[in-house]
Amino acid sequence: GSSSELNCSHKSNITMVTWKISPTVGGPCTMGYRADQNKTDRTNCSDSMNWKFRPDGDPTLEIRHVGIAHEGNYTCELVTTEGNFHKTYYLTVLVPPRLALYCDNHGDPVCEAAAGKPAAQVAWVLDSNSTPREEGHDNGTVTVLSKLTARSTNMTNATCIVSHPAGNQSKTIAC
Numbered sequence: 001g002s003s004s005e006l007n008c009s010h011k012s013n014i015t016m017v018t019w020k021i022s023p024t025v026g027g028p029c030t031m032g033y034r035a036d037q038n039k040t041d042r043t044n045c046s047d048s049m050n051w052k053f054r055p056d057g058d059p060t061l062e063i064r065h066v067g068i069a070h071e072g073n074y075t076c077e078l079v080t081t082e083g084n085f086h087k088t089y090y091l092t093v094l095v096p097p098r099l100a101l102y103c104d105n106h107g108d109p110v111c112e113a114a115a116g117k118p119a120a121q122v123a124w125v126l127d128s129n130s131t132p133r134e135e136g137h138d139n140g141t142v143t144v145l146s147k148l149t150a151r152s153t154n155m156t157n158a159t160c161i162v163s164h165p166a167g168n169q170s171k172t173i174a175c
Contacts, residue, residue, distance in 0.1 A: 004066050005052055008059040008076035009085045016079040017059040021045065023072035025140075033059065068093050068117065068140055093117065095141055096166035101158075103175035109148045111160030111171075115141040118165070122146040125159035125170075 008017065019031040029045035033055035040055060048070075052062040059078060063070055071093050078085040097116030104110050113120035119142035122132050132146040148158050159172040 001065055001067070004063045004070075004091065006061045006063070006074050006076070006089050006091075008061070008087055009078050010058065011078060011080045011082060011085065013081040014056055014059065014078065015081065016077075017055050018077045019059075019061050020075045020077065021049070021072065022075075023069060025069060025071070031061070063091075066091075066093060068095065071140075094164075094166040097141075097144070097162060097164055097169075099160070099162050099169045099171055101160050101171040101173045103173065104147065107175045109158035109160070109173055109175050111146045111148075111162070113144045113162045113164070115139075115143055116164055116166075117141045120144050121163040123161045123163070124148055125161065 015035050017033045021029045027044055029043060029049070031040070031042045031045055031049065033040045035056055040051065048064045050062055052058065052060040059076060061074065071091055074089040074091060076087045095115065095117035097113035097120045100112040100114065102110055111122050113122055115137060117140055119134055122144050124130055129149050130146045132144050135143045137143065146160070157172050157174050159170055161170045162168065
């Protein structure tokens with residue numbers, strides 16, 4: 001959802017710049033600039049991708065509202081009077097999971113880390129007998145469910161901890 005900037009080499013006397021974008025899903029796109037014609041061109045690129053500044057001075061690529069569809073390889077090819085330069089990025093998108101904690105119909109706590117990318121790690125504060133189950137989705141996200149099955153009779157609250165590269169979360173419930 002936020003913006004991302006991919007920098008190419010900051011060289012003077014740019015003759016030509018080409019961004020070649022190969023997303024993990026979907027077709028390729030290219031953005032180019034030719035100094036001799038002072039012309040930019042784009043092929044199959046979404047409106048969310050554009051030059052951050054004027055490409056003759058700074059060929060930085062800006063991606064607005066980054067989403068899973070933007071994942072993939074981004075290669076900048078720069079031609080200057082000093083030579084040719086290449087820079088490649090692999091853009092990975094993190095999706096924080098939605099945390100839900102509820103009691104099932106047997107009175108057991110269930111922790112759900114829904115639609116995260118990559119899959120979240122789910123744990124319980126107290127030692128327990130839990131079995132996390134993962135469910136993959138078509139968009140590359142994963143839901144992790146963990147049910148706390150062996151509860152101590154004197155335990156009143158169950159706390160679920162979800163660990164993820166996009167941030168950690170926890171919730172407590174009494175079933």
